[in-house]
Amino acid sequence: MSKYVILGGAKLSGEVEISGAKNSAVALIVAALLVKDVCVIENVPAVSDTYVLMDIINQLGGSAEFIDKGVLRIDARLVDKFEAPYEMVSKIRASSYLMGALLGRFGHARVAMPGGCDFGVRPIDLHLKGFMALGAQYSVEYGLVDIRAEKLTGAGIYMDKVSVGATINVMMAAVMAEGQTVIENAAKEPHIVDVANFLNSMGANIKGAGTDIIKIKGVEALHGGTYPVIPDQIEAGTFMVAAAATRGDVLIKNVIPKHLDSISAKLLEMGVEITEYDDSVRVKCDGPLKKANFTTMPYPGFPTDLQPQMLTLLLSTEGTSIVTENVWDNRFKYVEELRRMGANITVDGRCAVVEGGGKLTGSPVSSTDLRAGAALVIAGLMADGVTEVYNLKYIDRGYESFEQKLRSLGAQITRRKDGEKSKDAGIA
Ligand code: EPZ
Numbered sequence: 001m002s003k004y005v006i007l008g009g010a011k012l013s014g015e016v017e018i019s020g021a022k023n024s025a026v027a028l029i030v031a032a033l034l035v036k037d038v039c040v041i042e043n044v045p046a047v048s049d050t051y052v053l054m055d056i057i058n059q060l061g062g063s064a065e066f067i068d069k070g071v072l073r074i075d076a077r078l079v080d081k082f083e084a085p086y087e088m089v090s091k092i093r094a095s096s097y098l099m100g101a102l103l104g105r106f107g108h109a110r111v112a113m114p115g116g117c118d119f120g121v122r123p124i125d126l127h128l129k130g131f132m133a134l135g136a137q138y139s140v141e142y143g144l145v146d147i148r149a150e151k152l153t154g155a156g157i158y159m160d161k162v163s164v165g166a167t168i169n170v171m172m173a174a175v176m177a178e179g180q181t182v183i184e185n186a187a188k189e190p191h192i193v194d195v196a197n198f199l200n201s202m203g204a205n206i207k208g209a210g211t212d213i214i215k216i217k218g219v220e221a222l223h224g225g226t227y228p229v230i231p232d233q234i235e236a237g238t239f240m241v242a243a244a245a246t247r248g249d250v251l252i253k254n255v256i257p258k259h260l261d262s263i264s265a266k267l268l269e270m271g272v273e274i275t276e277y278d279d280s281v282r283v284k285c286d287g288p289l290k291k292a293n294f295t296t297m298p299y300p301g302f303p304t305d306l307q308p309q310m311l312t313l314l315l316s317t318e319g320t321s322i323v324t325e326n327v328w329d330n331r332f333k334y335v336e337e338l339r340r341m342g343a344n345i346t347v348d349g350r351c352a353v354v355e356g357g358g359k360l361t362g363s364p365v366s367s368t369d370l371r372a373g374a375a376l377v378i379a380g381l382m383a384d385g386v387t388e389v390y391n392l393k394y395i396d397r398g399y400e401s402f403e404q405k406l407r408s409l410g411a412q413i414t415r416r417k418d419g420e421k422s423k424d425a426g427i428a
Contacts, residue, residue, distance in 0.1 A: 004389040004403060006380035007412040008362060012248035014409045018236045018255050019045040019400040020070065020229035024191035026094035027168050028198045028229060029053045032074040033101040034172060035202050037224030044072040044229055045400040052092045059088055086112040086143055096124060099147055100169035103131060104176055108148040118369030119331040126163045130170035133157045134177055154179030154218055162187050162298040168195050175204040177218040186214045189299040190233055190259045198227045233259040234305045235399060238374050241309040243283040244272045245316055245382050250409060253280040262302045266294055270317060291319030291356050296326050308334050308375035315343050316382055317356040325350045334372030337365040341383055359384060367391040370398045381411055390418065
């Protein structure tokens with residue numbers, strides 16, 4: 001097991017290149033199972049979630065391998081299994097996409113129930129509601145969800161809640177169903193559009209992705225092709241917040257500025273300087289920042305996956321801010337870790353009251369999930385003294401070369417074995 005050792009105080013400056021979107025890549029890699037051909041996906045981030053899914057594809061009879069940096073070749077022609085047991089899928093939440101892809105390809109899927117999230121339960125009732133609307137039946141036995149359909153037939157599906165996973169899963173199950181499927185109250189995240197564009201480039205007929213009504217006309221079969229993953233909105237937002245939190249000046253490259261609108265708007269409100277270019281954004285901050293309130297919402301609202309990072313930034317503003325988490329039931333577990341660093345935050349259900357102006361001091365802290373881990377690193381960059389961030393397996397799931405990118409911007413951060421003393425890390 002390893003940890004980050006961070007000496008706070010450095011102002012981040014320079015340029016950083018954003019990788020492909022993790023939450024898009026994990027869906028595209030699974031969607032390739034629908035294609036009895038070879039798919040080449042470019043700009044795939046080298047994160048642990050990617051490698052876990054590659055392993056799953058190989059275990060199902062297909063082959064998945066990197067043929068160049070970020071270029072993943074998937075050959076699903078020989079995939080002949082529709083069962084993904086617990087030991088195969090327990091490491092990754094995105095395994096729930098196997099339900100839609102295997103059902104869409106074989107008319108049958110047996111996938112282990114996705115486990116509880118790091119921040120609350122992970123229901124799949126909307127996924128199952130969509131599959132049943134398409135003509136499937138399901139049962140849960142021995143920890144596996146068994147979903148089967150004699151024939152998948154297009155249907156109208158209204159999503160009671162906006163769900164990224166359910167929207168993507170139903171889209172995958174519907175691409176070769178007979179007739180038209182209409183998903184209403186669909187999620188509109190950039191990665192939803194990316195999955196639809198990927199499937200369309202492989203011969204599917206999907207319209208309306210990115211709006212709340214998606215129409216899918218079933219086709220006979222899909223064909224192979226090449227497709228690039230979009231830049232990671234959440235990684236880009238994480239670096240924007242880190243630049244502001246350290247009062248730095250950073251050019252964040254390989255982004256789609258439109259995807260960052262809600263983050264840029266909030267940072268501008270706080271007094272951060274934001275300059276947008278075609279495929280990059282510059283974040284500059286050299287003075288006090290004003291407090292700000294925010295509420296997480298499905299896209300295009302403020303993304304829940306940037307809630308921990310933005311809340312951490314609010315600790316360095318003047319005044320009291322209110323953060324409301326509207327997507328997940330319990331996504332403030334990491335606040336306990338920030339309190340070890342001297343943060344003054346009160347949590348009541350889905351609301352957190354953040355007192356700015358205090359000083360953070362370095363401390364050993366532990367990641368509770370992927371984005372909380374990133375927030376604790378930002379807190380370490382802001383803090384006085386040395387911070388050790390444990391449980392890096394979460395950060396490694398979704399951030400490619402995180403410490404290298406931060407170091408290239410001047411951060412004093414290094415990765416060490418858990419037992420190693422910080423002073424040995426040459427940081428303190
Ligand atoms: C995706 O999770 C992301 N994961 C999450 O990012 C992200 O936080 C979330 O979307 C919201 O944007 C991936 O893309 C791999 P949802 P997902 O279905 O699809 C409820 C990260 O850090 N719900 O949109 O599981 C659910 O409980 C991760 O990168 C149901 O009630 O999220 C939640 O409250 C963390 N029934 C809300 O909807 C269902 O059947 C949104 O969940 C499905 C979801």
